Amino acid sequence: MRYLTVDGMFAGTGIRDSIEGGYLSPSDLGLSSNLSSRLAAWVREYAAAHYAGYNDADQVARLDLEGEKICAAVREELPYAKVEYYSDALMKRSLA
Numbered sequence: 001m002r003y004l005t006v007d008g009m010f011a012g013t014g015i016r017d018s019i020e021g022g023y024l025s026p027s028d029l030g031l032s033s034n035l036s037s038r039l040a041a042w043v044r045e046y047a048a049a050h051y052a053g054y055n056d057a058d059q060v061a062r063l064d065l066e067g068e069k070i071c072a073a074v075r076e077e078l079p080y081a082k083v084e085y086y087s088d089a090l091m092k093r094s095l096a
Contacts, residue, residue, distance in 0.1 A: 002078070004029075005093075006039075006071040007086040008046025008063060014039040015074065018084065035073050042066055046088065054089040064089065 003018035012023040026036040046063050054060050064087045071085040085094050 002081040004074065004078070004081050004083045005086050006067055006074060006083060008043055008050075008067055008088050010043070010047035010050045010088075012043065014043045014070070018082075029078060031074065031077055035070070035077060038073075039070055042070060049089065060087075060089040068094065 004024070005016050005018045006014060007016065008014065009016075009023075013025060014023075015026060015029065016023045026039055031039070042063070046067075049056070049059055049063055064085075067087070068085050071083055075081070075083045086092070087094070
């Protein structure tokens with residue numbers, strides 16, 4: 001079983017190993033190109049919100065909702081993994 005965390009950390013890939021740490025390449029995990037592109041776009045948007053100081057609560061809520069949807073999509077594509085979501089802006093975990 002693999003344990004993964006989806007997060008929008010601006011220096012990451014959007015998916016990290018929950019146990020060993022470090023970010024993982026979506027292609028190395030075998031994620032579809034569609035989901036990989038969606039993940040990359042979301043990480044870029046999350047980074048922009050980070051640099052703006054997470055000062056727009058509506059934007060943070062929208063980004064976290066999309067992150068939770070991405071988390072669910074990763075679970076579908078990687079049924080052998082336990083995947084959780086971490087909101088960098090709110091600094092909290094969820095199983096989404």
